[in-house]
Amino acid sequence: MQTELERKWERCKPAHVLTVEDWSVSEIHSILDAAETLSHAPKQFSGRGLFAANLFFEPSTRTKISFEAAEKTLGLDVLPFEADTSSVKKGETLYDTVKTLESIGADVVVIRHSKERYFDELRDKINIPIINGGDGCGHHPTQSFLDLLTIKQEFGQFNGLNIVIAGDIFHSRVARSNLDVLERLGANVYVSGPKEWMSKELMSRYVTMDQAMEMADIMMLLRIQHERHAVKMVAGPGEYHKLYGLTAQREKKMKKHSIIMHPAPINRNVEIADELVECKRSRIFKQMKNGVFVRMAVLKHVLDQHKGGFFQ
Template sequence: MEHFLSMKNLSEHEIIKLLKRADQVERTKIVSRETPLFVANLFFEPSTRTKMSFTVAERRLGMEVLDFSQESSSVQKGESLYDTAKTLEAIGASILVIRHPMENVLEQLKNGITVPLINAGDGKGEHPTQSMLDLLTIYQEFHRFNGLKVAIIGDIKHSRVARSNAYALQTLGAEVCLSAQESWQDESLPFSYVSMDEAVEMCDVVMLLRIQHERHDSIQSRNSDDYLTSYGLTIERESRMKNHAIILHPAPVNRGVEIDDSLVECERSRIFKQMRNGVAVRMAIISQLLEDRGTHVADNFNKRSAISR
């Protein structure tokens, strides 16, 4: 891999290879190299889980983290994203992790930047590392994708998570369906829409999304109780899920809106497991990208790995 920008660019083999690597990272805790490398985290949008798990992943790999702050950077003086990225590359960053409100912005950067780029979320485009940790959670639960039925439910139109997961799950052989109120459906995605009640009864994985208010063209007011009743995962709907079915959510969770508060940490929920998996997935992606460039971040990884790649 040269960069990690989109789930559409990954083959089934590449996704499974990364999932196996991440699973091994989680089980064996790989050891970092002694000579530090520098990684720059450029976050132009707010983030808790993504930014913090990248930071933990990078430090576990023994990397020095360059923590970019838009507010105190030359972006305030009119510097372009490209020139900011080129500056960090020039001063020694070996990899750039970028979250930005514009879709496809990393695609525009990749031809001029020589170090690997990781997409940490681009507007309404994609969020491929979030998708990978979602996939790892499903993989650990079912040990397969082929034949699984997965419902992605909520604000599909404005969700980069929905887009990345739908593409990846299709690549891996899962049957994907979507569920959303009509104004939040995205007809550009080639997947069928079903009702919330159909989704919970037929699927092995129920993936909920928060309402992306910050990406809406206008403020849409809706009583949270009304939304939960009409489109959310209520206790009654959860009772109709398959016995083995699990609940996912990329977070942040709006308790009592897209999911009943009592279900966030129920027996079916894998929401906090997803968060834990975020560190292993991002360690795997970073180490794989650099290894493909001839730099072994974790020298002991291959020796300790019990998984055939």
């Protein structure tokens, strides 16, 4: 007889994990429930005989290493891949690279790529699950899931929470993923930061950083993504921090129960004051810890779908 958790898994149907927009609210809650369960007993499964490949064409610390930790905790063998020493340097296409790994025996691939929606050319041609580890300025689904898990652990639910996403909104795949999913879950989502980094559609959600301090239950800060800017910002780090950052003075005006989040890497004393990174409000390193459990849940889900309940 199936447990309730197993029945929830049955309702989670995406073959790949590419965007949070592909997932219904019930499917998202299923992933969060599974991640929470795994956080209490993370070594209960064995994936011996299965292979994972992590294809990172952009720099990464947290996402890449937490996927490796998740894979190894589940018992998967991780096939080594480094873009700088692969046949990509000889002109091999992304499709041919992924198809090669599938042919060699990879059972799941995690891909981070600078091209937005790189996965559109792969999703109907590759016969193993693809997990999006970030596509340009597009999407970062597992980051959204770990953010959601952190919020749910803190507040128990999402409905009615005031969440301010502050910083380089236009270039952030984290912001793009979270804006949609948080609103679908019932939160009130606002944005803050330089107005030139906002789309016209987002201006109706705009608040200043000083306004955000009085209303936010969650301050979700973003770094400046210099590598995606065609023109470098004019303001220096100190000026940006004063105008748009979470300063020590601003933090004192936050609600008693409010928390600080950040997907990292962190630019200390730019988007957030150095002394706030590990203050009592901060959940930044808790997010990183939750990233392993969420990625275990996602890997387990796609491999259960692909292998017919391998982990049951």
